[in-house]
Amino acid sequence: MSKDSDLSKWDCPPHTKAKHQMLSRYLDGWFPILSRWNGRILFLDGFAGRGRYNDGSEGSPLIALRRLIQHRHFENMRDREFVFLFIEADADNAVNLQKEIDLLKAEYAPWPHNIKTHVQNDRFDKSAESIINTLREQKRNLAPTFAFVDPFGYSGLPMDLLTDLLAHPCTEVFVNFMVGHVQRFITRDGQERAMRSLFGMDVRDVLNGYSVDADRVEHLREVYVRQLREQVGFNFVQSFAMANSTGNIGYYLFHGTRHQLGVKLMKDAMWKVDPGAGCRFSDRLAGQDVLFTPEPDLRPLSEAILQHFAGTRSVPVSEIEWYAILETPYRETHVRPVLRPLEKHSAIKVNRPPGKRQFADGVTIDFP
Numbered sequence: 001m002s003k004d005s006d007l008s009k010w011d012c013p014p015h016t017k018a019k020h021q022m023l024s025r026y027l028d029g030w031f032p033i034l035s036r037w038n039g040r041i042l043f044l045d046g047f048a049g050r051g052r053y054n055d056g057s058e059g060s061p062l063i064a065l066r067r068l069i070q071h072r073h074f075e076n077m078r079d080r081e082f083v084f085l086f087i088e089a090d091a092d093n094a095v096n097l098q099k100e101i102d103l104l105k106a107e108y109a110p111w112p113h114n115i116k117t118h119v120q121n122d123r124f125d126k127s128a129e130s131i132i133n134t135l136r137e138q139k140r141n142l143a144p145t146f147a148f149v150d151p152f153g154y155s156g157l158p159m160d161l162l163t164d165l166l167a168h169p170c171t172e173v174f175v176n177f178m179v180g181h182v183q184r185f186i187t188r189d190g191q192e193r194a195m196r197s198l199f200g201m202d203v204r205d206v207l208n209g210y211s212v213d214a215d216r217v218e219h220l221r222e223v224y225v226r227q228l229r230e231q232v233g234f235n236f237v238q239s240f241a242m243a244n245s246t247g248n249i250g251y252y253l254f255h256g257t258r259h260q261l262g263v264k265l266m267k268d269a270m271w272k273v274d275p276g277a278g279c280r281f282s283d284r285l286a287g288q289d290v291l292f293t294p295e296p297d298l299r300p301l302s303e304a305i306l307q308h309f310a311g312t313r314s315v316p317v318s319e320i321e322w323y324a325i326l327e328t329p330y331r332e333t334h335v336r337p338v339l340r341p342l343e344k345h346s347a348i349k350v351n352r353p354p355g356k357r358q359f360a361d362g363v364t365i366d367f368p
């Protein structure tokens with residue numbers, strides 16, 4: 001088997017670029033929000049890579065650092081400490097990553113003293129275990145953390161470890177779940193331990209309730225999401241499917257958070273990458289010229305809003321927006337385009353105080 005530093009593994013297909021676009025967009029919102037309330041925040045890249053791809057594209061560590069240093073509000077975050085911990089098991093990749101970081105630091109010299117970087121040449125599970133033990137000994141919690149967990153395969157990211165590491169309320173995860181490999185190997189002899197570790201449960205329990213004519217990929221997605229919710233304890237978990245050039249889903253990106261604002265930010269990132277539905281990217285369509293930006297079908301949102309709020313009066317628009325963010329696949333920006341035609345067709349009654357326009361703050365809705 002080739003080493004993880006073999007350059008044949010470092011092409012940058014469109015789905016990788018889409019993943020990086022989501023990460024970038026999310027961090028643009030996450031850095032200022034988290035640093036508003038916390039003196040120190042941690043970006044932990046558990047499978048950090050070698051820093052750069054064959055086509056020159058930057059990897060996740062450089063992307064994360066650049067998003068912070070180029071942030072339009074970076075000056076306001078000068079009194080906060082940002083710690084970037086990059087864990088990389090392959091020695092050659094770790095050396096290359098350090099070299100790339102040094103070049104970035106030279107580019108931005110003098111490097112801000114409040115951005116600390118550390119490349120750790122070790123396995124994610126070993127490093128995470130040692131972080132957990134140190135914190136336990138010192139009776140401390142992990143600083144507010146964004147953990148990016150982006151392996152090539154499905155080994156080395158035990159669910160039990162994620163549970164211990166990410167127990168603190170201000171931690172989040174953005175994890176790459178290689179469902180294509182998992183569904184192919186889950187019933188193979190010799191894979192029981194790896195699967196048990198990945199899901200935090202026996203293969204028998206993972207496959208419980210799955211019938212052969214059902215969609216195995218979807219079943220595995222549901223089980224992993226359930227584990228992130230119930231075992232790790234994230235109140236909100238969103239999925240984004242990455243399809244390969246054959247149209248099959250190769251992996252899911254899951255975002256787990258305990259905060260509503262995190263869901264809002266990640267929805268924004270997901271809809272940016274997939275303007276038609278906010279939940280899927282396909283290599284097959286990437287790079288093709290499309291005449292029109294795909295428009296989302298807002299009818300299901302319209303129906304869901306009418307059903308959910310049926311019989312309620314004086315509902316603030318912001319409440320409907322949060323409902324869309326947290327309970328539907330849509331974003332808050334989809335709500336007003338749905339309310340407008342509902343008002344026009346008298347399907348809702350809009351209480352608009354004098355001087356208030358459209359659906360401004362203070363406007364409320366009565367639902368039949």
Ligand SMILES: C[S@@+](CC[C@H](N)C(=O)[O-])C[C@H]1O[C@@H](n2cnc3c(N)ncnc32)[C@H](O)[C@@H]1O
Binds near residue numbers: 048061087122125
């Ligand atoms: C998909 S790549 C990471 C790409 C990177 N996150 C990016 O977006 O640029 C996976 C990386 O994990 C490393 N790796 C493999 N097993 C690992 C483990 N158990 N712990 C930490 N890193 C590992 C590989 O050497 C490889 O560099």
